[in-house]
Ligand code: GTP
C-alpha cells in the first residue's frame with residue numbers, strides 16, 4: 001500500500017504560508033485541466049481528496065497532502081489557460097512557480113502532459129524553468145484512456161525523445177489514466193524510489 005493515511009494538510013494562497021520544509025515533497029505541475037488533482041487522488045486511492053473539476057483553474061492554491069507523516073504530495077495551480085493574464089489567475093500561477101523555484105525538500109516534480117496533445121509551447125517554457133532551476137522532473141502523460149494503446153506508446157516515445165537532452169529530465173516518461181488506473185502502480189513505485197519512503 002502506498003499510504004495508510006492520506007490527509008489534506010493545508011492550502012497556501014501566499015508564499016509566506018508554506019509549511020516548514022521538514023518532509024520530502026513531490027509536486028504535480030502542468031496545464032490547467034491536465035489532471036493533476038485527479039492523479040493525486042488516483043495515487044492515494046481516494047476519489048475526493050484533491051478537488052478535481054472539468055473547469056480549468058480549479059486548483060488555486062498550493063495544496064499539501066500528508067502521507068503517513070512521511071511524505072507530502074503537492075497539488076499546484078495549473079498554467080497556460082486563456083484567462084491567464086487576468087490578475088487573480090496570474091497571482092496563483094506565480095505562486096506555483098515560486099514554490100517550484102525555492103523548495104529545498106522538493107524531491108521531484110511530475111510535469112503532466114495530456115497524452116492526446118503532447119508538449120505545447122507553455123509546457124516547454126515550464127521545462128526550461130525547471131532545467132534552469134535544476135529541479136528534477138519526470139513527465140507524465142495523462143488521460144491515456146482517451147486514446148488507443150498504440151497511440152499512447154507512440155506519444156511516450158516522442159515525448160521521451162523531445163526531452164532527452166534536457167538536464168533535469170528523468171529519462172522515463174510515464175503514461176497514466178486516473179480514470180482506469182493504468183500506470184498508477186508504476187508511478188507509486190517511482191515516487192517511493194525518488195523519496196526513499
Ligand atoms: P487545475 O486544477 O484547473 O489546474 O486542473 P487539474 O490539472 O487539477 O485537473 P483535474 O484533476 O481537476 O481534472 C480535469 C478534468 O479532467 C476533470 O474533469 C477530470 O475528471 C478529468 N480527468 C483527469 N484525469 C483523467 C483521466 O485520466 N482520464 C479521463 N478520461 N479524464 C480525466
Ligand code: MG
Nearest residue numbers: 036037058059
Ligand atoms: Mg487541480
